Amino acid sequence: MYKLITNNPELHHDVKNSELIEGSALDVLIHVRSLVHLGSHLLTHPLCGNLRPNHQPFRSILIDEKNGLADLDSLSLIEEAVRIYQSCMIITPEELDSSTRNDYAYIDSELMRESLGQYGMMKDANINAAPLLLLKKEVLN
């Protein structure tokens, strides 16, 4: 069963099967780690986005919830992500002003939408990635 684990309320509301973690990005990672230990597989990379922990207070991870032997790829990715988050300063959503927080939440949601769409997880099925760019006219010729 696919499930999103997130501390981003904005995304939580838009997704079919989602668990909202009240806490930091690290809390999300640790919760996901426990699930991976019990056999869940990661469907998205836990460090999605080209951002250091101190630049991303939100984390959203899509998993395939299962019981059984831990998946090695998932395990090494989640353990590594936890290690990285524990090794440096992190920011929590609460300590940000609302405009910055919204930007972070927005980016986090954006980065997940594509993957969530692929796995049929969006409540609003119309949300698809931007269509291939076509220009109205040949501006330069």
Next chain:
Amino acid sequence: MKLELHRLSIKSLKFGDNTGFKDGTLTVNKAELLEMISEDPLLGKNIDVDIAMPGEKTRIIPVKDVIEPRWKIEGSGQVFPGMVSDVETVGEGKTLVLSGCAVLTAGKIVRFQEGIIDMSGPGADYTPYSKTCNVVLVLEPSDPNMDKHDYEKACRIAGLKAAAYLAKSCAEADSESEIETYEYADIKTGMNSLPELPKVGYLYMLQTQGLLHDTYLYGVDVKRILPTIISPLEVMDGAIVSGNCVSACDKNSTYSHQNNPVIADMLKRHGKDFNFVACIVTNENVTLADKRRSSSYATKLAHMLGLDGIVITEEGFGNPDADLIMNCWKAERYGIKTALLTDEYAGQDGASQSLADSCPEGNACVTAGNANEVIHLPAMEKVIGYAEEANVIAGGWNGSLSEDGSITVELQAITGSTSELGYTKLGAYTL
């Protein structure tokens, strides 16, 4: 395939009545350029064009993309195919290049993206774009609440249009250009020539994680492709365009794609040290299934081509490290030797582990430096853009901008400082 790059060397910039080239100076008709950019209803009224020259006490912040002005004067297709021109295949014929010149797009998209370019001082040493004569577009959306995808696209297109326009306007000066010729054989011929040399390729990883993390190939969003083969000459005509902004230090600007130094060096050594057969373009997606698929497919292409070795370059940090490592060990298991080009996030003290993933096969790894190292950038006389963005930019923090106008940031915030295409001389060693 044969491509001639006709290089016009730009030594200075000025505004004037007619956009064109004379005696090393590129004159820009500001009104005409602004008018062309403003055609896009997504861009606001307060857009501006400015000039920044090497050595000036000028800071540009926040910079989104850097583009080298190019224009095809002969041959099929046109520069930036699928973006500001038709989708026809490029990479042959004659392309005019305004060497030493760059178009910079500046402006806020979301709050913490983009980078800093200082035209002089200590920061200038770290970015290749302090040495170019820069035409800076300062952009804003027509509606502050505009969808960020739309605005990112508008900024991206504005930069490409400006770059094409500037080069096109210099076409009459073609007779003054210096000509560089590149030839690239089809794979069959390439394979059969130079039988004594190892056959090698270049695995070109592109950032493709979503908004602000996308790259386009002939206008196609690269996250939707299976890894594919491209000739190095197509890259020079702008077949690959950057649409990503985060972590200024190691995003590959459109300029660095057009001038990809790995391709340049491999072409130079083709026929001497190896037989350079093909570039393979691959993506860096978010889902693990995509990562596995792309790495398996890209390395399978290398295997199908019978390559003996590949150079792999990464774009970005963290999540793409997983793609880099998968590409590395999957290629090595086919018996394909690899060399990797990446950068490091070893923390401000340099004591953390540099990469988020590793494999024992990655035993030939060059890095473009530690992006977390802190640098102090003294105040400049002129700031193009918004200095306060230093406090929210990736690599900066609240308080990065001092009252005296100086900025303390990680190298991360400087555009192109740890280019993973290897476009700088920066590197790291272990103390």
Next chain:
Amino acid sequence: MVKEIERELPVVHMCTIVPISQTVGANRIIPTIAIPHPLGDPSKTPEEEKALRRKLVERALKALQTEITEQTVFTE
């Protein structure tokens, strides 16, 4: 840790993620049930759980009594 022990005494490594065990240099390896409960299974009755644990420990003792020359994973 397992390598340092192996320098002096025979050791069997019971762990859930076999490749990690291989990476850290264990020679006799027994795959176990799950990371938070390698030698148990909370979904079973206490009796069943203990029987399962016994089976795994017996496998470990068998591994210790088996001559090997390279890394070996004992699955029965």
Next chain:
Amino acid sequence: MAFRVVHYINQFYAGIGGEEKADYMPEIREGVVGPGMAFKGAFKGGAEIVATVICGDSYFASNMDEATAKILDMIREYKPDAFIAGPAFNAGRYGTACGAMCAAVSKEFNIPVISGMYPENPGVEMYKKYAWIIETPDSAAGMRKAVPAMAKLALKLLKGEAIGKPSDEGYIERGIRKNMFYEKLAAERCVDMFVAKLKGEAFETEYKMPVFDRVDPQPAVKDMKHAVIALVTSGGICPKGNPDHIEASSASKFGEYDITGVNDLTSETHCTAHGGYDATYADQNADRVLPVDVMRDLEREGVIGKLHNKFYATVGNGTSVANAKKFGAEIVKRLVADGVTAVILTST
């Protein structure tokens, strides 16, 4: 004006005495004591030892937190520009004390800290990240080599000069990444390295990825019925309340626990100290990680000779390779001394 340096030495180098005086309490003396004289010469007036801290090795080892705090207080009023500890050569406890003090001083005063040790001194693995440790020979006979190298590096650091690679400066690699501008573009360096690798020529990677070595398997246990089997775990199982305060991650110690007469681990008696996994299951029944119940049954049935009456536990999560190695070596030493035949190591 010369830079101010505070020097740390143990009771032996202060001329107070050997092992019998190792519980000597920390004190600080103005000026130079013992090997400080040699530094004085090596500094050539560029720096001056303003005070010397003396502390017994045993005292430091058994009162680390207290000793560290006390010494930091003593140093404070001397306003040092740099801190030098040792050299400790191959003396383990002295090296550990030097390393610990360097780390503490660096953190508290943010000044350069320099020590000198033989590469196998345990202080090296533990503290090389926090201090510049000059590589020395294994005994005090190497003093004449060690002091000038330490003094030279200290002066360089004090003057804010760039520090070269470990092999150039003589210090032990700290594992800290430092940027520099190379002669060539990174792209060209990468293609150079690529060509060398293709041709099978020697090349030096710019970033070393972790690699692992191997140990040959021990011969099998011949006589299980008379064997003594010990349990060891990296899953953090310990008596309830974690009496040794084993850290939830990046453990700096392991615990040794007596299970004489214990037939079963229960939620009343044992728990896990491990912070790297959901502890619910191990806290409910620690046999799920450390199978004492089954081992007792097997002992009673005569399948094994005996379950060793002590088990050893640490936390594998985030623990440095150096520490894990050290724990392994120490544990096996004790097991061999106790006549153990073979080991079951469980991990989570």
